[in-house]
Amino acid sequence: xxxxxxxxxxxxxxxxxxxLDATRDNASLRAFLHGxxxxxxVGAEARVATLATRSxxxxxKAWAIDTAIGLIDLTTLEGSDTPGKVASLCxxxxxxxxxxxxxxxxAAVCVYGDLVPYAVEALEGSGxxxxxxxxxxxxxxxxxxxxxxxxxxxxxxxxxxxxxxxxRGAFLSGRYSAVFDEIVAVKHACGxxxxxxxxxxxxxxxxxxxxxxxxxAMLAGGDFIKTSTGKMSPAATLPVTMVxxxxxxxxxxxxxxxxxxKPAGGIRTSKDAIKHLxxxxxxxxxxxxxxxxxxxxxSSLLNDLLLQRHxxxxxxxxxxxxxxxx
Amino acid sequence: xxxxxxxAAVGFEYAPxxxxxxxxxxxxxxxLFINGEFVxxxxxxxxxxxxxxxxxxxxxxxxxxxxxxxAVRAARRAYNGTWSRLAPAERGKxxxxxxxxxxxxxxxxxxxxxxxxxxxxxxxxDVDVPLMAAHFFYYAGWADxxxxxxxxxxxxxLGVAAQVIPWNFPLLMLAWKIAxxxxxxxxxxxxxxxxxxxxxxxxxxxxxxxxxxxGVVNIINGAGNTGRALVEHPDIDKIAFTGSTEVGRxxxxxxxxxxxxLTLELGGKAANIIFDDAPIDQAVEGIVNGIFFNQGHVxxxxxxxxxxxxxxxxVNSSLRRRLKMLRVGDPLDKNTDVGAIxxxxxxxxxxxxxxxxxxxxxxxxxxxxxxxxxGFWFPPTIFTExxxxxxxxxxxxxxxxxxxLTFRTxxxxxxxxxxxxYGLSAGIWSDKGSRILAIASRLRxxxxxxxxxxxxxxxxxxxxxxxxxxxxxxxxxGLAAYLAGVEEE
Numbered sequence: 178x179x180x181x182x183x184x185x186x187x188x189x190x191x192x193x194x195x196x197l198d199a200t201r202d203n204a205s206l207r208a209f210l211h212g213x214x215x216x217x218x219v220g221a222e223a224r225v226a227t228l229a230t231r232s233x234x235x236x237x238k239a240w241a242i243d244t245a246i247g248l249i250d251l252t253t254l255e256g257s258d259t260p261g262k263v264a265s266l267c268x269x270x271x272x273x274x275x276x277x278x279x280x281x282x283x284a285a286v287c288v289y290g291d292l293v294p295y296a297v298e299a300l301e302g303s304g305x306x307x308x309x310x311x312x313x314x315x316x317x318x319x320x321x322x323x324x325x326x327x328x329x330x331x332x333x334x335x336x337x338x339x340x341x342x343x344x345r346g347a348f349l350s351g352r353y354s355a356v357f358d359e360i361v362a363v364k365h366a367c368g369x370x371x372x373x374x375x376x377x378x379x380x381x382x383x384x385x386x387x388x389x390x391x392x393x394a395m396l397a398g399g400d401f402i403k404t405s406t407g408k409m410s411p412a413a414t415l416p417v418t419m420v421x422x423x424x425x426x427x428x429x430x431x432x433x434x435x436x437x438x439k440p441a442g443g444i445r446t447s448k449d450a451i452k453h454l455x456x457x458x459x460x461x462x463x464x465x466x467x468x469x470x471x472x473x474x475x476s477s478l479l480n481d482l483l484l485q486r487h488x489x490x491x492x493x494x495x496x497x498x499x500x501x502x503x
Numbered sequence: 504x505x506x507x508x509x510x511a512a513v514g515f516e517y518a519p520x521x522x523x524x525x526x527x528x529x530x531x532x533x534x535l536f537i538n539g540e541f542v543x544x545x546x547x548x549x550x551x552x553x554x555x556x557x558x559x560x561x562x563x564x565x566x567x568x569x570x571x572x573x574a575v576r577a578a579r580r581a582y583n584g585t586w587s588r589l590a591p592a593e594r595g596k597x598x599x600x601x602x603x604x605x606x607x608x609x610x611x612x613x614x615x616x617x618x619x620x621x622x623x624x625x626x627x628x629d630v631d632v633p634l635m636a637a638h639f640f641y642y643a644g645w646a647d648x649x650x651x652x653x654x655x656x657x658x659x660x661l662g663v664a665a666q667v668i669p670w671n672f673p674l675l676m677l678a679w680k681i682a683x684x685x686x687x688x689x690x691x692x693x694x695x696x697x698x699x700x701x702x703x704x705x706x707x708x709x710x711x712x713x714x715x716x717x718g719v720v721n722i723i724n725g726a727g728n729t730g731r732a733l734v735e736h737p738d739i740d741k742i743a744f745t746g747s748t749e750v751g752r753x754x755x756x757x758x759x760x761x762x763x764x765l766t767l768e769l770g771g772k773a774a775n776i777i778f779d780d781a782p783i784d785q786a787v788e789g790i791v792n793g794i795f796f797n798q799g800h801v802x803x804x805x806x807x808x809x810x811x812x813x814x815x816x817x818v819n820s821s822l823r824r825r826l827k828m829l830r831v832g833d834p835l836d837k838n839t840d841v842g843a844i845x846x847x848x849x850x851x852x853x854x855x856x857x858x859x860x861x862x863x864x865x866x867x868x869x870x871x872x873x874x875x876x877x878g879f880w881f882p883p884t885i886f887t888e889x890x891x892x893x894x895x896x897x898x899x900x901x902x903x904x905x906x907x908l909t910f911r912t913x914x915x916x917x918x919x920x921x922x923x924x925y926g927l928s929a930g931i932w933s934d935k936g937s938r939i940l941a942i943a944s945r946l947r948x949x950x951x952x953x954x955x956x957x958x959x960x961x962x963x964x965x966x967x968x969x970x971x972x973x974x975x976x977x978x979x980x981g982l983a984a985y986l987a988g989v990e991e992e
Contacts, residue, residue: 214780214781214782214783214784215780215781215782215934216782216784216785217782217785217934217954219785219954219955220782220784220785220788220789220954220955221784221785223788223955224785224788227625230625230629230837231517231837231838232517232520232837232838233517233518233520234518234519234520235518236516236518237515237516237517237518238518240514240515240516241515244515423784454515455515458515459828463514463515466515
């Protein structure tokens with residue numbers, strides 16, 4: 178996959194005209210974000226619990242498993258990652274089940290910036306996207322210059338998707354325009370690469386904050402909003418994903434612009450993945466069940482999906498020795 | 504990105520996921536449960552059908568006056584001979600045992616409830632039966648602690664209780680009636696509704712399994728005549744009725760001047776008030792749960808939506824979007840949200856009132872939904888531009904029909920909410936705690952929910968103001984209805 182050229186013109190996704198006033202300065206942003214309807218924690222969790230009882234069987238299950246595979250950002254984000262590890266991850270992303278060519282590839286692989294060149298090489302011609310985490314992932318504690326350089330480096334190396342982290346410290350202390358400006362700057366540095374904005378919802382702590390951070394990231398030009406770095410617990414939870422789905426649904430209603438959602442971290446079983454698909458289906462509608470609008474950041478999930486897929490096809494469970502070790 | 508742009512019609516069709524009926528052992532015919540035994544009723548028999556398919560589930564014989572008398576005598580014998588003499592802790596043991604058996608047989612109870620009533624298995628499985636067990640557990644705990652209930656040092660039972668329950672929550676209403684009565688030391692004769700008699704008879708099996716002494720619980724079937732014979736029987740000490748205001752009134756008249764203690768839980772036309780600072784997404788869930796839970800066959804249903812004008816448009820459009828997601832159909836499918844209307848008679852009433860709503864000028868809307876050809880079905884329906892003078896804003900519809908009204912100020916919300924002869928429940932949605940407390944204290948309704956709706960718990964008393972009845976069920980207050988010399992609080 179050819180590396181996209183760096184776009185030096187104005188960001189392609191400017192702030193929607195209706196929201197120019199709301200994003201003018203910190204006071205305006207604060208007024209706007211705090212004017213969003215609140216989220217009732219008990220009610221949100223009850224809704225998710227009800228949806229989690231949906232019974233997805235037979236043909237629906239088969240469809241859901243294949244769809245989930247095609248939505249995965251297959252991820253390795255370890256200090257011990259090597260070119261070899263990335264190469265094997267990429268092989269798995271291209272062809273998750275070597276014994277079954279009908280098994281779809283994953284949507285992307287997600288790696289640290291310095292390993293992007295190896296992923297580019299391994300994924301050439303596959304259509305599998307290359308996502309790199311950047312902006313001093315996972316803490317985001319570095320100067321703006323370092324963060325931008327981190328992004329540019331990954332884009333130059335061939336990443337066509339950038340997963341950035343927001344400055345949670347700034348967000349929690351009410352400096353919304355600092356967070357906003359930084360996302361705008363990173364989006365600019367991304368050029369044509371798609372930007373996923375990691376909110377690290379585990380640190381934002383409340384659903385009200387999740388909704389506000391979602392709107393902030395969407396207004397600043399993020400193409401995706403993502404729950405977590407995967408480096409802290411809690412990571413992606415169903416209620417958090419639901420609040421974010423409600424935000425993208427409302428944003429699309431207000432602006433016509435569709436933003437993607439990516440829960441990441443903690444989704445390990447097919448059951449969990451299917452619960453997410455049900456959540457999308459009954460929150461934003463099935464339109465979001467597409468890799469351009471929904472991703473699942475995961476690693477071990479893929480093998481569980483493959484085991485379930487195998488079980489559906491053959492009627493019996495195989496075992497961990499029948500899926501590849503990453 | 505190189506992938507193609509999202510296409511609109513990606514389908515995620517849930518395959519049918521029916522709960523198996525095999526767990527239910529349906530008999531061809533059923534009778535009465537008197538003195539610990541199943542016996543045939545001498546009255547005319549009637550059929551109990553599945554409202555989802557109109558399939559005949561079983562033939563049930565009704566109790567005539569003589570059967571009613573036999574049942575009351577059995578209850579009296581059991582009261583005098585065993586139940587009132589039993590150590591309170593022993594009564595508690597029976598109730599705990601019943602609660603455990605309910606849990607053990609929960610799937611069977613839930614499936615039969617959905618079959619006979621038409622409610623979605625998701626509700627009977629996750630709400631009705633767990634709450635039923637919870638009520639028995641809760642009152643089992645009270646059995647040997649009555650002296651600490653605040654009704655004096657040694658409160659006494661009343662004797663024999665006649666209990667008449669409706670068809671909307673057959674098992675749950677049975678639990679609300681039987682559990683506190685037995686815990687307080689009374690014996691009972693209970694009549695389930697004629698359209699939903701089967702699960703009460705399954706509960707009778709549970710009583711047998713628990714070795715409950717004969718006559719402590721008696722179950723008789725039949726329609727209004729049987730109910731009248733029961734509540735007018737001279738040897739009962741207590742009447743507990745849940746049902747329509749009209750029938751409740753007749754019962755109150757017949758009980759006047761007798762020693763019979765009476766509690767009535769009647770109709771409602773609850774206001775669900777949405778303030779402009781409400782958590783809108785959860786409020787919409789609450790509205791849906793308030794009126795479409797159990798097909799709206801809920802006396803405390805939030806059937807009058809009062810929305811602050813500044814958010815009315817937003818709430819209305821969110822509500823419509825949400826209604827399109829409701830899955831209406833086979834009650835036994837685990838993914839069904841809205842099941843069948845309980846009877847042809849009830850369906851006719853819902854249709855009639857909805858037609859009147861349209862004639863009076865309200866705007867009717869339902870999401871597109873394919874309703875089954877057989878059985879009794881009514882789509883989730885919203886009426887907007889409803890004025891307080893319209894009949895759909897005043898009469899209890901008892902179906903999946905919501906009337907939407909608006910208000911501008913908190914005072915107007917309170918005035919409109921209280922402008923009803925009923926007063927069973929109400930809901931308030933706001934992120935502002937002080938407002939919730941201030942409004943709640945001004946609403947004349949027995950139950951006021953804040954940022955939720957249709958939540959039930961055995962520890963919480965439930966009951967009405969005005970034409971919604973009197974007396975409380977549930978909680979410590981619920982014991983008062985079954986103790987002698989205790990005034991209702």
